[in-house]
Amino acid sequence: MFPVMLDLTGRVVVVVGGGPVGRRKARAAGAAGAVVRVVDPRPAEGLPGVVWVVDPYTPDHLAGAALVFACASPEVNARVVADAKTRGVWVNSASDPDQGDCFLPAVVRQGGLTLAVSTGGASPALARRVREQLGAGFDAAFAGWVQLLNEIRPEVLAAVADPEKRRALLDALADWPWLDRLRAEGPDAVRAAMREEVRRAAIS
Numbered sequence: 001m002f003p004v005m006l007d008l009t010g011r012v013v014v015v016v017g018g019g020p021v022g023r024r025k026a027r028a029a030g031a032a033g034a035v036v037r038v039v040d041p042r043p044a045e046g047l048p049g050v051v052w053v054v055d056p057y058t059p060d061h062l063a064g065a066a067l068v069f070a071c072a073s074p075e076v077n078a079r080v081v082a083d084a085k086t087r088g089v090w091v092n093s094a095s096d097p098d099q100g101d102c103f104l105p106a107v108v109r110q111g112g113l114t115l116a117v118s119t120g121g122a123s124p125a126l127a128r129r130v131r132e133q134l135g136a137g138f139d140a141a142f143a144g145w146v147q148l149l150n151e152i153r154p155e156v157l158a159a160v161a162d163p164e165k166r167r168a169l170l171d172a173l174a175d176w177p178w179l180d181r182l183r184a185e186g187p188d189a190v191r192a193a194m195r196e197e198v199r200r201a202a203i204s
Contacts, residue, residue, distance in 0.1 A: 001103070001120050006067070009033035014065040016057050016080045017072030018045060021094045025069040025104075026050050037061070040072075059083040067102075070094060097121035106131035111143025112150060141183050148187060149173060152194045159202040169201045 013029040015022045018040030030036045030049055037051045038044075039061045044052035053061060057076055062068060068084045068091040070077035081099045084091035093100040098121060105116035106127040115138065117130045152173060160166040173194055182190045 001118070003105075003116065003118070005114070005116075006032075008067065010035065011066040012037060012064045013067045013069070014039065014062055015069045015071055016040075016061065016076065017070070017094070018042060018047075018052065019071065022069065022071035023047060025071055025092075025094075028104075029067070029069075034067075037065075059087075062087055062089060065089050068092070070100065108135040108138060110138050110140060110146075112146035113138065113142045141179060144187050145179050145182055148182070148191055148194065151191070152198065155195065155198050156201075159198050161202075165201050165204070169197065173197065 008029060009032070011034050013026075013034040013036050015026045015029070015036065015038045018026075018038045022038060022040070023045065026036045026038050026047055030047075035051070036047075036049070037053060038047065039053045039055060039057050041054060041056050043054060044050075055061070057072065057080060062080075062083055065084070065087075066089065068080060068089055070080035070084075070091060071094040072080070074095040077093045077095045078099065081091050081093050085101070090102050091100045092102050092104060097103055103118055103121045105118035106124070107117075108115040108131050115131070115134050117127045117134065119127045153170065156166060156169055156173075160169060178190065178194070181193065185193075
């Protein structure tokens with residue numbers, strides 16, 4: 001398996017099946033910025049921002065899709081997977097993960113920090129437990145650290161011309177002592193300290 005993070009902003013994601021699993025996938029895709037289309041013959045069930053198509057599934061429902069989730073019955077899911085593969089579209093099957101060509105990891109999010117855990121479909125329950133264990137060790141301070149690094153990185157790129165110095169500084173700013181300082185001193189003090197490091201590197 002090849003792990004990858006997908007930018008789904010503005011891309012069409014089709015979810016076939018509007019039950020609990022399909023709604024979960026639809027919410028996750030919508031949160032990632034996708035244009036979500038749910039196909040289900042039952043009436044819509046409270047998913048704001050989602051296009052709900054009240055129809056039995058047909059291959060035409062995959063038009064324009066960048067990613068497809070097959071979350072209906074096993075029989076329908078098998079058709080969805082076959083149709084998606086014919087169109088060259090990535091597809092995930094809820095009923096038979098091995099039929100599809102991508103798996104969804106268990107995810108921990110803290111601001112801009114994302115941790116993904118996968119067992120390649122072998123045991124989603126184990127992936128969930130590993131996620132829970134990881135999540136307990138990554139508190140909200142990590143989100144603040146990632147945000148600060150996101151602020152400071154463009155300043156480093158603009159101020160430090162030498163590639164080796166630039167690389168070394170970015171590596172140093174991502175080292176664990178900064179997280180300890182953030183917890184002890186707060187973001188404003190750490191931001192100022194990071195900018196001082198940038199200033200020193202720029203003139204050295």
